Amino acid sequence: MLTTIIAIATLAIIFGLVLGFAAIRFKVEGDPIVDKIDSVLPQTQCGQCTFPGCRPYAEAIAKGEADINQCPPGGEAVINELADLLGVDPKPLNEEHGEHTDKTVVYIDEDICIGCTLCIQACPVDAIVGAAKLMHTVIEDECTGCDLCIPVCPVDCIYIKPVTETISTWKWPLPGSSLNAEKESS
Amino acid sequence: MMSMRLWKIFGGLKLPGFKSMSMSQATQPAPLPKTLTLPLKQHIGIDAEPVVKVGDTVLKGQMIATSGNYVSAPVHAPSSGKVTAIKKHRIPHPSGIETDCIIIETDGEERWVECKEHSNYRQLDAKTLRDIIREAGIVGLGGAGFPSFIKLDAGSSNMIDTLILNGAECEPYITCDAMLMQEQSRKVIDGLNIMRHALQAKHCIIAVEDNKRAAHTMLVNALHDHEAEYIDVIQVPTLYPAGGEKQLIKTLTGKEVPSNGLPINIGVVCHNVATAAATATAVLEGKPLISRYVTITGEGVDHPCNLDVLFGTPFSELINLCGRNSHAEQFIMGGPMMGFEISNDDVPVIKTSNCILVKSENPTPDYIMPCIRCGQCAEVCPAQLLPQQLYWYSRAKNFDKTQDYNLFDCIECGCCSYVCPSHIPLVQYFRFAKTEIWTQEQEKEKSDIARQRHEFRQFRMERKKAENEERKRQKRELLKKVNKEKDNSEDAKKAAIEAAMARVKARREAQHTAQENTDNLTDEQKHLIAEIDSRRKKAKDKS
Numbered sequence: 031m032l033t034t035i036i037a038i039a040t041l042a043i044i045f046g047l048v049l050g051f052a053a054i055r056f057k058v059e060g061d062p063i064v065d066k067i068d069s070v071l072p073q074t075q076c077g078q079c080t081f082p083g084c085r086p087y088a089e090a091i092a093k094g095e096a097d098i099n100q101c102p103p104g105g106e107a108v109i110n111e112l113a114d115l116l117g118v119d120p121k122p123l124n125e126e127h128g129e130h131t132d133k134t135v136v137y138i139d140e141d142i143c144i145g146c147t148l149c150i151q152a153c154p155v156d157a158i159v160g161a162a163k164l165m166h167t168v169i170e171d172e173c174t175g176c177d178l179c180i181p182v183c184p185v186d187c188i189y190i191k192p193v194t195e196t197i198s199t200w201k202w203p204l205p206g207s208s209l210n211a212e213k214e215s216s
Numbered sequence: 217m218m219s220m221r222l223w224k225i226f227g228g229l230k231l232p233g234f235k236s237m238s239m240s241q242a243t244q245p246a247p248l249p250k251t252l253t254l255p256l257k258q259h260i261g262i263d264a265e266p267v268v269k270v271g272d273t274v275l276k277g278q279m280i281a282t283s284g285n286y287v288s289a290p291v292h293a294p295s296s297g298k299v300t301a302i303k304k305h306r307i308p309h310p311s312g313i314e315t316d317c318i319i320i321e322t323d324g325e326e327r328w329v330e331c332k333e334h335s336n337y338r339q340l341d342a343k344t345l346r347d348i349i350r351e352a353g354i355v356g357l358g359g360a361g362f363p364s365f366i367k368l369d370a371g372s373s374n375m376i377d378t379l380i381l382n383g384a385e386c387e388p389y390i391t392c393d394a395m396l397m398q399e400q401s402r403k404v405i406d407g408l409n410i411m412r413h414a415l416q417a418k419h420c421i422i423a424v425e426d427n428k429r430a431a432h433t434m435l436v437n438a439l440h441d442h443e444a445e446y447i448d449v450i451q452v453p454t455l456y457p458a459g460g461e462k463q464l465i466k467t468l469t470g471k472e473v474p475s476n477g478l479p480i481n482i483g484v485v486c487h488n489v490a491t492a493a494a495t496a497t498a499v500l501e502g503k504p505l506i507s508r509y510v511t512i513t514g515e516g517v518d519h520p521c522n523l524d525v526l527f528g529t530p531f532s533e534l535i536n537l538c539g540r541n542s543h544a545e546q547f548i549m550g551g552p553m554m555g556f557e558i559s560n561d562d563v564p565v566i567k568t569s570n571c572i573l574v575k576s577e578n579p580t581p582d583y584i585m586p587c588i589r590c591g592q593c594a595e596v597c598p599a600q601l602l603p604q605q606l607y608w609y610s611r612a613k614n615f616d617k618t619q620d621y622n623l624f625d626c627i628e629c630g631c632c633s634y635v636c637p638s639h640i641p642l643v644q645y646f647r648f649a650k651t652e653i654w655t656q657e658q659e660k661e662k663s664d665i666a667r668q669r670h671e672f673r674q675f676r677m678e679r680k681k682a683e684n685e686e687r688k689r690q691k692r693e694l695l696k697k698v699n700k701e702k703d704n705s706e707d708a709k710k711a712a713i714e715a716a717m718a719r720v721k722a723r724r725e726a727q728h729t730a731q732e733n734t735d736n737l738t739d740e741q742k743h744l745i746a747e748i749d750s751r752r753k754k755a756k757d758k759s
Contacts, residue, residue, distance in 0.1 A: 068667070071663075072659075072663050073663035073664070073666035073667045073670065074666070075666065075670045083670060084667070084670075085667075154670050154673060155666050155669040155670050155673065156669055156672070156673050157669070172665070172666070172669060174666050195311070195313060196313065196315070197257060197307075197309055197311065197313055197315055199655065199658070200309075200311040200313055200651070201648070201651040201652060201655055202310070202644065202647040202648040202650075202651045203648065204611075204645075204648050205584075205641045205644040205645055205648065206584070
């Protein structure tokens, strides 16, 4: 009887120590699901989801405070991926947050720009260069198309333009969506 | 010449050749067009940048665009003339997208730029040779257009066993390589020697399909005795796609190029015969790549033939030259299997334009039926893939799965589409999936950059905030210190004032005592003083 109690107690102490050690040694910093969700989001940082950026939105999804259909730039593709990741049913994009459009960038009409730096402060990815009372310009490659710079411009010199397709970004269409496809099989 | 064992490739098709129609006459140079349109991107890699301005006069062979990037190739003026514009123009590409082109109006004088010959190339090291080949703008002329100098770098550890010149030209209709091997066999072998020197390859093979007897004979005859010791001219069975790089390597060496690997990983390098000829021209004559053999064929032209065409010549002029007829409705660059349709013949010949196939439109396109899982596609696939699995997953946009089924080992030869009884355009699906995956990867990269930039911005703002806080705190402290010092100094002042006042008081008191010093006075004087004092007192009391 006593031996049993001692044996069980010893084992309990050993396992307790091992688990306790493991909990400290292999502690996962932060919530790994947030990183996963964040990596799915398009990183436009536009705030259309009502959160101040993609990561806060990812955190809100992880906590269950936000739905997965609040990201217009990501559109259906992101919703499906999130549904896949979180094991929930995909749902259509919530229209309240905006519509999914093709990727755009902005450009500054440099004749009108007065160099107020307001857009520079608004840009979430530092894609606008310039200085006070000097002309500003957008680094198109870095622009995410969040359009946050447009409302702050006092002279309305920022315009949206679609990303032009080049030879290197061109994609073959899905067969059936164009005549080419049918010809191929002939 | 030793006899070599050949290996069989998996799958493949016996296709009708349609080759003799364009081989009936010797290759002629195409007439000089009035305007030449030269796309800045005629190769795989980064676009070249123009180094000439509108209005500049250029000489034949002068470099007009180049790039500092490694994977890139310069572009040269194919003839002398004037640069009239640098603008967007349609190029031969399945998208029909317009890209930047340099437009040259030719003056017909054909004045050459100064050419630097390197007939002593054996004294040059591999790096110098590669630079010459790079500067000459040479890219793979078989169709892919990969800058050739990169494939002439044996690397540090890779030993090159076999250098293969690909003259198989397995696709129907195309005969430009066959004609080149017949007419310029010596140049092809010279080019091979230069490539061999650059790679220090042990053994060289020129592979020719066994339906090109003339080319084979001409090459064998052109070999010098000592060259025959290390160069084999080998006939490979006519089977589509025997000329695919991986398939040819398998046929000749029995080795398979690993998935996601390169031929160089197994000690083999493969170049096209036309690339070799261009290399010989570049090194021995110092002339850059400005023209190529192009097959103009198909039922849409009356006189199919091969022409030696300057880059930038419009397709339409070549088709007219070969007798455009009423069947000319559909234009394909490349062959019927791997080529792509271009909607309009107002496009220039570029470095990768091996063939212009002019056909009539198929009036009744085959109706696409559901897959019946017959498995014929898997039987003919030379890459030993499962086209129907890839088809399902590509159609469902399940791109992870397509990669599990090795989508990227697909060489897009089109055998599966050709045999499919349901006329499913399988290759189209695979091309679609490939470009989708590339786009997704690019977008992922872009979003990663955006995330980094956003995080850095936040970090920067927080740092700025912290710095501001710190500055404010320091200022506050400084203020406090100054105030304290101020307080201290006021005390000192007060003390000094008090001390001064005390000193004054002391002096006064001393004076007063001095006044009271009346001991030595006479009585009269004492009386007088008492009188004055009493008067003073009275006056004081009064006031």
